[in-house]
Amino acid sequence: PIIGVLVVICLIGIFRIRVDTNPVGYFKEDTAVKRNFDDIYQHLSGSFPINVAMGNPQADYFEDPAHLADIARLQAYLEKLPGVDKTVSFADYLTLVHYALNKFEQQYYVLPQEGFEVRMAINNFPTMLGEDMLSRFMSPDFSKTNILLLTHISSSKDFVRARDEILAHVKKDFSKDLVWDVTGLGMAISASSELLTAGQVKSLSITMVLVFGIMFALFLSVKVGLIAVVPNIFPIIINFGIMGWFGIELSMVTSLIASIAIGLAVDDTIHYLVRYNREFKTDLDEKRAIRDTLTHVGKPITFTTITICVGFSVLLFSSFKPTAIFGVMMVITSLSALIGDLILLPSLIQHVEVVTLWDLLRLKLGKEPPEGIPLFKGLSHTQVHYIIMAGSLIEFEAGKILFHKGDPSDSMYAIVSGTLDVLDPDRDDASDQELGSHKLINQIKTGDVLGEMGFLRSVPRSATVIATQPVELLKINWKMNKRLQRFYPPTAQRLLFNLMTMISDRLENLTERFSQIKVFDDSTSLYNRENFLKILDSEMKRSRRHQTDLALGFMKFDFDGANPGLDDLAKERFLRELGQSFSKTIRDCDTLSRFDNQTFALLMPHSSAADAQLLCNRLRGLFEEKCNAAQGMPLKLTFGLADFVGETDESGSDMLAKATALLENAEEI
DSSP, X not given: OXXXXXXXXXXXXXXXXXXXXXXXXXXXXXXXXXXXXXXXXXXXXXXXXXXXXXXXXXXXXXXXXXXXXXXXXXXXXXXXXXXXXXXXXXXXXXXXXXXXXXXXXXXXXXXXXXXXXXXXXXXHHHHHHOHHHHHHHBOTTSSEEEEEEEEOOOOXXXXXXXXXXXXXXXXXXXXXXXXXXXXXHHHHHHHHHHHHHHHHHHHHHHHXXXXXXXXXXXXXXXXXXXXXXXXXXXXXXXXXXXXXXXXXXXXXXXXXXXXXXXXXXXXXXXXXXXXXXXXXXXXXXXXXXXXXXXXXXXXXXXXXXXXXXXXXXXXXXXXXXXXXXXXXXXXXXXXXXXXXXXXXXXXXXXXXXXXXHHHHHHHHHTSOHHHHOGGGTTOOHHHHHHHHHHSEEEEEOTTOEEEOTTOOOOEEEEEEESOEEEEEESSTTOOSSOOOSEEEEEEEOTTOEEOHHHHHHOOOOSSEEEESSOEEEEEEEHXXXXXXXXXXXXXXXXXXXXXXXXXXXXXXXXXXXXXXXXXXXXXXXXXXXXXXXXXXXXXXHHHXXXXXXXEEEEEEEEOTTSOTTOXXXXXXXXXXXXXXXXXXXXXTTOEEEEEETTEEEEEXXXXXXXXXXXXXXXXXXXXXXXXXXXXXXXXXXXXXXXXXXXXXXXXXXXXXXXXXXXXXXXXXX
């Protein structure tokens, strides 16, 4: 609150600042320079003359008596201006020449009234007063003249006021064809003061932009850039506010104070922010980071400021006022910069996150974001920055549902920390409080990407996702991607390429898993080996539980005697037709499987060895019919049968081994 009130008071004081450069006012009253200047303007009509230039494009313009009268008329006005002691012009000297040419008679001490008199006076002017005097007040073609104002003005604001009054008067009371200019040493001083004001605002604005740019480049954060501007502009506000309230003019000397103050403040701000950033990233403890930063950086900043203040305080004893004022203001501004860096800056840091999202991701992932998140693979630091700055970091507690199956979607999430479960609920109306029964589809861990289908296609969510641990997610939506495509096309292209690569990898993994859980053989549409073994275990348990018979048969096909020109597709086609015929012959409770490339397996529940033999004979007859019907298909078929009685302790492996042994010893047909 105290700093806020101080800033408000100083802001009001800024509007009271007077822009003025008074070289004479730089000296104290008792100095020799000040006393001599007073003598000059009191007795010799001043040290800072003003020149009023009056011209017309027409040559010989001032050879006309009426136009010479305009010069005299203007002089009469100028001598009435505050601070103007006397005016001198070409008209004064021409009057003197005319007076001399007429034998110094008092009635001729006026400007020539006739044209021939003017020309006569001009012709004798160089002879009587010299060519230098003529050229000092009149141009060679007599189209432009100079009026000299002797003044005791020394303040730039007084020069500006006199110039404005002169220009306003001549534009109002003189011909529009005349061209005017007010110049001289005093005008140069006043123009410098005006440029000083505009330049001060411009330079300070550029400096603030540069400070913001430097901080943004260091931390890649707009917020940090804005925070860095505050402690740097604080001493400037204090400096100009005090100048306004205490009547200290903004001059060429005092304008340097703000620039030096910014240099000191920026240096301390950079040191502070860099150290704080390093401390905070170690454990994300804000209070500890501020405390350690003040311990390590605060002391050097304080000692440096004290040293600077002591050094500039020596200037207070200078007899040159600007130097003394410069010393006082530098002490005040340096102390203000110290307050801004050690009090104002830490207060602002507590309300704004200085550590960038990039740093947080790196800390959470334990590695650089492109390495920890495959979605960012191959992207540069700057490119990843575009993405993570456009996204948003959100947190979810354990047990919280991220989204439900069927929810609308337009975004995906990169997992920064924690784990989530992807679930398929049995009921679609599950609430946040009660998920109900469900099937676990997948578990998502740090670095994975979730919800990419909703991001690409804006389709309803295909599953429910719940946090199993506290998680942090980087949310990326399609609107952000469009912005990337517009402003950073290479980044958007690489992001989508990485996303497509991840989806392709997942599809390949899904294909592998799907092939592992297939039930039927692709060629014959019979049960495959893996599923047949599961059925065998299940039937053996049932047979043991109910004390029933179970038979297992192997049928091996040998294509060695077939037509040599027979390709693999033809062989597969024949086995498929044979499998379809066998499936129609066996009972519904029997299971026919393609055990390997050239072997069928037949599981026959509630069947003794004799019953199984009868079924095998029927299949043998069917096989012979198929072989006779298929020209060039002289196959060999081998049977191997094994039975299982519920009272025994045989396993599925034992039964398979028995059937395999019988198959090897069986006769071929």
